[in-house]
Amino acid sequence: MIVLKLGGSVITDKDSDETVDEERLAALAGALGGYDGELVVVHGGGSFGHPAAAAHGVSRTDGTRSAEGVREVHAAMKRLNDRVVSALAGEGVPAVPVHPFSLAHRSREGELSLPVEGVEASLGEGFVPVLHGDVVVHRDEGATVVSGDELVVSLAEGLGADRVGLCSTVPGVLDDGGEVVPRIGGYDEVAGYLGESESTDVTGGMAAKVRALLDLEAPASVFGPEALEGFLAGEEPGTRIG
Numbered sequence: 001m002i003v004l005k006l007g008g009s010v011i012t013d014k015d016s017d018e019t020v021d022e023e024r025l026a027a028l029a030g031a032l033g034g035y036d037g038e039l040v041v042v043h044g045g046g047s048f049g050h051p052a053a054a055a056h057g058v059s060r061t062d063g064t065r066s067a068e069g070v071r072e073v074h075a076a077m078k079r080l081n082d083r084v085v086s087a088l089a090g091e092g093v094p095a096v097p098v099h100p101f102s103l104a105h106r107s108r109e110g111e112l113s114l115p116v117e118g119v120e121a122s123l124g125e126g127f128v129p130v131l132h133g134d135v136v137v138h139r140d141e142g143a144t145v146v147s148g149d150e151l152v153v154s155l156a157e158g159l160g161a162d163r164v165g166l167c168s169t170v171p172g173v174l175d176d177g178g179e180v181v182p183r184i185g186g187y188d189e190v191a192g193y194l195g196e197s198e199s200t201d202v203t204g205g206m207a208a209k210v211r212a213l214l215d216l217e218a219p220a221s222v223f224g225p226e227a228l229e230g231f232l233a234g235e236e237p238g239t240r241i242g
C-alpha cells in the first residue's frame with residue numbers, strides 16, 4: 001500500500017492565487033491512472049490553502065477562533081481537492097474525497113489525532129481516498145493548519161503503509177551544490193541545506209518534510225513529478241529518507 005503526497009507547489013502555481021497547474025495535474029493523474037495497487041493520495045495547499053491560511057494568521061501552531069477563517073481556509077482546500085479528485089477520476093482512478101477537518105483534531109500539545117478506520121475501509125472497497133492539508137480543531141487554540149506532510153505520516157503509521165512518496169517540485173532533497181542527496185538517515189546530515197519554501201507556505205518547506213519522514217517506519221522518497229511513474233513501478237527515485 002502506498003501513501004503518496006502530491007505537493008501543493010507541484011499541482012498549483014504557487015505564486016498566483018487559486019491557480020491549478022492543469023498540465024502538471026493532468027500528467028500526474030495520467031501516471032496514477034496506470035497504477036492498480038492500494039493507494040492513498042494526499043495533496044498540499046499550494047496557492048489555495050497557504051494564502052488563505054496566511055490571510056487569517058493561521059499556521060500549525062498559531063490558531064484562530066474565527067469560524068469564518070476556518071470556513072474560508074477549509075473551503076479553499078476543498079476547491080483544490082475537487083479539482084484533484086476530478087482529474088484523477090478523468091483517468092479512471094476510483095478517487096473519493098476525504099476532508100481532514102471533519103475527521104481529525106489536535107491535543108493541547110499540538111499532537112494530531114487522525115482516525116484512519118474510514119480510510120482503511122475505503123481502501124478495502126477499492127476506492128482511492130484523496131485527503132488534503134486543511135485546518136483542524138486544536139484544543140485551547142481554536143483551529144490550526146494540518147499539513148499534507150503530517151497527514152502522510154499519520155496515515156502511513158495508522159495504515160501500515162509499505163511505501164511513502166512525496167512528489168514535490170524539486171527532484172529530491174538538494175545539497176548546497178544543488179545535487180540530489182540520494183539517502184538521508186538522520187536530520188543532522190542535511191540540516192545545513194534545508195530551507196523553507198520559496199513561496200507563501202505556512203507549514204515549513206523541505207526542513208519540516210524531512211523531519212517528519214525520518215520518524216516513519218516505511219521507506220519514504222522525495223522526488224519530482226517526472227519520477228512519479230518510476231516510483232509507482234517500485235523504483236526509489238530522488239531522495240530516500242530513513
Ligand SMILES: Nc1ncnc2c1ncn2[C@@H]1O[C@H](COP(=O)(O)OP(=O)(O)OP(=O)(O)O)[C@@H](O)[C@H]1O
Nearest residue numbers: 007008009044046168173174193195197198205206
Ligand atoms: N535542500 C533543499 N532541497 C530541496 N528543496 C528545498 C531545500 N531547501 C528548501 N527547499 C524548498 O522546499 C520546497 C519544497 O517544499 P514545499 O513545502 O514547497 O513543497 P510541496 O510539498 O511541494 O508543497 P506544499 O507544501 O504546498 O504541499 C522546494 O520547492 C524548495 O523551494
Ligand SMILES: C=C(C)CCOP(=O)(O)O
Nearest residue numbers: 044045049133147148203
Ligand atoms: C495551508 C493549508 C490549509 C494546508 C497546508 O498543507 P501543505 O501544503 O501540505 O503544507
